[in-house]
Amino acid sequence: MNRRNFFAGAAAGMAATGVSRVALAALPEPAMQAGNATAPPLVPPNGRPYQPVVTLNGWTAPWRMNGGVKEFHLVAEPVVREMAPGFKVNMWGYNGQSPGPTIEVVEGDRVRIFVTNRLPEHTTVHWHGQRLPNGMDGVGGITQPQIPAGKTFVYEFTARRPGTFMYHPHADEMVQMAMGMMGFWVTHPKARHPLIDEVQRDFCFLLNAYDVDPGSMTPRVNTMLDHNIWSWNSRVFPGIDTLNVRHRDKVRIRVGNLTMTNHPIHLHGHEFTVTGTDGGPVPPMARWPEVTTDVAVGQMRQIEFLADEEGDWAIHCHKSHHTMGAMGHDVPTMIGVDHSGLVKKIQKLVPDYMVMGERGMADMGEMPMPLPDNTHPMMAGQGPYGPAEMGGMFTLLKVRREQPPGSYADPGWFRQPAGTQAYEFGGSPPPAASVAAPAQPQAALPSVRKPSGHSGH
Amino acid sequence: MRPLLRPGLLAAVLALAGCAAPSPDGYRGEIAALTAGKTAGVAAALPAPDADTGPLVAELLAQPLDAGAAVRIALLNNPGLRASFATLAISDAERVRAGRAPNPHFALGRFAEGDRLEIERVLSFNVLGLLTLPWRAEWQGRQTELAKLQAAQDVVRLAAETRKAWIRAVAAQQSAGYLRDVRDAAETGAELARRMARVGNWSRLQQAREQAFLADATAQLARAEQARVAARERLTRLLGLWGTQAQYALPERLPDLPAAVVEPTEVEAQALRQRLDVKSAVDESRYVAQSLGYVRATGVINALDLSYTRNTTFDNARGDKEAKRGWEVELPLPLFDWGQAGNARAQGLYLQSVARVQAVAVQARSEAREAYLGWRTAYDLARHYRDEIVPLRRFINDEMVLRYNGMLASVWALLADTRQNVLAVNSALEAQRDFWLADTDLQTTLSGTSPGALPALASSAAAGGEPQGH
Numbered sequence: 001m002n003r004r005n006f007f008a009g010a011a012a013g014m015a016a017t018g019v020s021r022v023a024l025a026a027l028p029e030p031a032m033q034a035g036n037a038t039a040p041p042l043v044p045p046n047g048r049p050y051q052p053v054v055t056l057n058g059w060t061a062p063w064r065m066n067g068g069v070k071e072f073h074l075v076a077e078p079v080v081r082e083m084a085p086g087f088k089v090n091m092w093g094y095n096g097q098s099p100g101p102t103i104e105v106v107e108g109d110r111v112r113i114f115v116t117n118r119l120p121e122h123t124t125v126h127w128h129g130q131r132l133p134n135g136m137d138g139v140g141g142i143t144q145p146q147i148p149a150g151k152t153f154v155y156e157f158t159a160r161r162p163g164t165f166m167y168h169p170h171a172d173e174m175v176q177m178a179m180g181m182m183g184f185w186v187t188h189p190k191a192r193h194p195l196i197d198e199v200q201r202d203f204c205f206l207l208n209a210y211d212v213d214p215g216s217m218t219p220r221v222n223t224m225l226d227h228n229i230w231s232w233n234s235r236v237f238p239g240i241d242t243l244n245v246r247h248r249d250k251v252r253i254r255v256g257n258l259t260m261t262n263h264p265i266h267l268h269g270h271e272f273t274v275t276g277t278d279g280g281p282v283p284p285m286a287r288w289p290e291v292t293t294d295v296a297v298g299q300m301r302q303i304e305f306l307a308d309e310e311g312d313w314a315i316h317c318h319k320s321h322h323t324m325g326a327m328g329h330d331v332p333t334m335i336g337v338d339h340s341g342l343v344k345k346i347q348k349l350v351p352d353y354m355v356m357g358e359r360g361m362a363d364m365g366e367m368p369m370p371l372p373d374n375t376h377p378m379m380a381g382q383g384p385y386g387p388a389e390m391g392g393m394f395t396l397l398k399v400r401r402e403q404p405p406g407s408y409a410d411p412g413w414f415r416q417p418a419g420t421q422a423y424e425f426g427g428s429p430p431p432a433a434s435v436a437a438p439a440q441p442q443a444a445l446p447s448v449r450k451p452s453g454h455s456g457h
Numbered sequence: 458m459r460p461l462l463r464p465g466l467l468a469a470v471l472a473l474a475g476c477a478a479p480s481p482d483g484y485r486g487e488i489a490a491l492t493a494g495k496t497a498g499v500a501a502a503l504p505a506p507d508a509d510t511g512p513l514v515a516e517l518l519a520q521p522l523d524a525g526a527a528v529r530i531a532l533l534n535n536p537g538l539r540a541s542f543a544t545l546a547i548s549d550a551e552r553v554r555a556g557r558a559p560n561p562h563f564a565l566g567r568f569a570e571g572d573r574l575e576i577e578r579v580l581s582f583n584v585l586g587l588l589t590l591p592w593r594a595e596w597q598g599r600q601t602e603l604a605k606l607q608a609a610q611d612v613v614r615l616a617a618e619t620r621k622a623w624i625r626a627v628a629a630q631q632s633a634g635y636l637r638d639v640r641d642a643a644e645t646g647a648e649l650a651r652r653m654a655r656v657g658n659w660s661r662l663q664q665a666r667e668q669a670f671l672a673d674a675t676a677q678l679a680r681a682e683q684a685r686v687a688a689r690e691r692l693t694r695l696l697g698l699w700g701t702q703a704q705y706a707l708p709e710r711l712p713d714l715p716a717a718v719v720e721p722t723e724v725e726a727q728a729l730r731q732r733l734d735v736k737s738a739v740d741e742s743r744y745v746a747q748s749l750g751y752v753r754a755t756g757v758i759n760a761l762d763l764s765y766t767r768n769t770t771f772d773n774a775r776g777d778k779e780a781k782r783g784w785e786v787e788l789p790l791p792l793f794d795w796g797q798a799g800n801a802r803a804q805g806l807y808l809q810s811v812a813r814v815q816a817v818a819v820q821a822r823s824e825a826r827e828a829y830l831g832w833r834t835a836y837d838l839a840r841h842y843r844d845e846i847v848p849l850r851r852f853i854n855d856e857m858v859l860r861y862n863g864m865l866a867s868v869w870a871l872l873a874d875t876r877q878n879v880l881a882v883n884s885a886l887e888a889q890r891d892f893w894l895a896d897t898d899l900q901t902t903l904s905g906t907s908p909g910a911l912p913a914l915a916s917s918a919a920a921g922g923e924p925q926g927h
């Protein structure tokens with residue numbers, strides 16, 4: 001677990017923004033976060049009690065009670081997020097990290113959020129999914145003036161309905177979201193809610209995507225879909241923490257999508273139900289079992305299941321490119337291409353050249369090759385049995401009998417009981433002839449050739 | 458001005474006139490002294506007129522030919538230079554002839570009229586020719602001096618031309634090697650593309666694009682090969698080689714750039730002080746000035762013949778003979794031509810020679826400045842290529858390998874970048890070549906003679922920028 005730098009360095013930072021001492025006296029000091037590990041759940045020290053969530057590779061913002069109002073302080077600022085060990089990206093975030101801290105409140109709480117803008121341009125915060133007064137909705141130019149650089153604005157409203165929400169800018173949002181401005185918001189029910197079950201584990205993360213050119217540090221904000229870094233809470237596998245639960249825990253996972261494409265989130269070994277969306281809890285009669293749920297752009301999904309199967313279970317986006325690190329999208333398929341006689345020729349010109357992709361891309365996971373600086377490998381994940389050949393929106397649900405209640409510590413790799421793992425067949429393999437040979441297009445050409453408009457001329 | 462007649466001088470002239478003889482080594486020793494330190498940085502010896510240079514040339518050709526050896530061979534073997542020395546020998550012969558006193562004329566006449574027969578014997582002597590002998594001998598000697606300077610300039614120019622031809626030949630050979638690498642990269646890409654298309658991974662369009670790269674690279678290589686042969690043949694001609702001797706080997710690369718260059722100072726003064734063409738013009742002008750006295754002296758009387766006649770008349774009828782002796786002086790009467798035209802011509806020649814000195818000096822100063830700037834720029838450019846562009850290109854290529862490693866870039870992108878890299882190295886070679894050419898021109902300009910038109914620095918292909926895709 002990492003250390004939290006609550007209140008650290010805030011005064012100096014505040015002074016730099018030129019906020020008056022009167023205003024400073026009224027502002028709660030912002031809690032900053034330097035690390036990127038998963039913080040333990042923040043058990044509410046005051047206010048109405050609730051069962052806290054765990055933010056994957058993130059944390060929950062502490063608050064101050066002020067006359068019955070929960071006061072938070074978000075500081076929008078440039079940050080450096082380590083998306084995987086050694087892979088650092090210049091982002092814009094809140095309170096030292098991107099995404100910003102999760103805000104957890106209870107249904108009916110009066111909430112006051114101070115937002116200080118330390119970005120080079122103006123910003124706003126939109127409280128995605130909340131019922132609130134129109135003037136608090138954070139759409140720059142429409143419901144409020146933008147928060148100029150160096151200024152602090154205050155948002156105040158009542159968290160009226162329980163559910164899973166997000167916050168993100170609604171000012172120059174294309175740039176600001178591409179740079180990582182976003183955070184999670186959870187409103188817990190104030191009492192037992194007929195549609196919201198008690199759970200033992202409650203995880204949340206945001207889906208985000210960046211285009212970081214290999215060897216660079218700042219995302220390309222103009223990329224619309226061809227991103228090469230697909231992340232959860234701005235972390236990429238194997239830099240993402242695992243979801244560690246006790247066997248037979250009831251688990252809730254909340255997922256919000258702030259990328260520009262949908263992500264089918266798939267869980268192995270269990271069925272789950274989607275128990276909530278941005279709109280609130282799903283009525284029981286409308287729920288159905290799933291192993292994959294598609295989280296569309298700008299949506300939230302809240303899934304729940306009983307973790308009754310021990311093991312290390314993959315949970316990932318089912319778009320296979322999204323479980324990859326940085327890769328070239330213009331690289332042609334090299335499978336089956338004969339390189340004989342050419343490798344030496346190329347090596348004469350490029351001494352460090354090695355053949356890759358001739359048999360597929362698994363080579364990439366097997367042999368680590370030097371890459372440009374600050375580049376997350378395409379496939380970097382390693383498991384107990386070899387390369388996992390993945391590197392993006394992927395992590396593991398670790399279900400263990402021996403996991404203590406309430407402990408989020410990583411129990412390590414699962415040891416499958418004897419006789420419960422795939423094994424090599426002991427008999428003789430099938431004859432080679434039955435293995436499908438690669439298609440020979442030139443042989444097939446005459447039969448599939450279309451009549452040419454030029455023939456006979 | 459000297460008096461026309463002085464007995465002692467006359468005797469001395471007669472004595473000297475008999476002694477003048479052609480130079481035994483065709484002035485090669487003197488020319489070697491004149492060109493010392495001016496033959497493209499090598500101490501090159503000039504062969505004696507009848508020397509057999511074959512063994513020495515063969516020895517120099519036994520190993521790869523460096524620039525110094527090339528210059529030495531050219532000075533031994535170049536046919537043009539041999540012609541130049543022959544011209545000098547002709548001039549020398551003129552000098553020798555001019556130094557001899559004019560031969561006396563003997564005329565015999567036989568005239569018959571009836572029984573009378575007259576035999577006339579005249580011995581005549583061009584007195585003026587004898588009297589002006591010192592001037593003419595000196596004049597011709599000066600012509601020989603000028604011819605020597607001319608031959609020395611030919612030596613300097615040949616040395617510079619040979620060195621430049623050698624630089625071009627080596628660079629062209631190296632360039633062809635690089636373009637072969639470019640062709641190889643394109644060939645590999647095209648072959649891989651063919652195999653890609655064969656297994657169905659690529660369309661014929663994509664394959665054709667790689668094929669087009671290869672076709673283009675092949676054409677470039679053909680041009681480079683032709684340029685290599687042309688540069689080498691030019692050197693071969695300057696070396697005066699043929700047959701098996703023309704199969705000499707050249708070194709694989711040009712000499713490296715000097716680590717630091719010694720900046721020449723006062724280039725204009727140095728050129729004026731050391732250049733042979735400046736010296737030649739100044740000497741010529743001085744000689745013309747000196748010859749004005751001769752022209753003035755002979756302006757009125759430009760011929761003076763003294764003859765002794767013995768006339769014997771036989772009268773056959775009378776059987777007696779009668780002899781008459783006497784002498785005769787013949788000289789033109791300055792009635793119409795008082796020598797003004799001759800004087801004016803001499804004056805004109807003098808003014809012409811002074812103007813020529815001015816022109817040569819202006820040219821030498823200007824060429825010195827231009828050659829110096831060209832040399833300095835060529836050096837800076839060559840260093841820029843060596844220290845900036847080539848390392849950058851290499852770094853870019855290394856980074857492309859890393860991108861290829863991560864499957865972030867294809868092998869074709871890598872090969873395309875490699876082509877760019879090789880072309881940048883080739884541009885660096887061209888810059889290095891241009892420096893050595895400029896260096897040769899600077900040496901020639903400051904200490905030898907006019908190098909002819911100074912070349913503009915060749916502009917090379919852009920070396921920066923990202924490799925363009927397909």
Ligand SMILES: [Cu+2]
Pocket residue numbers: 230262263264317318319322393
């Ligand atoms: Cu996805």
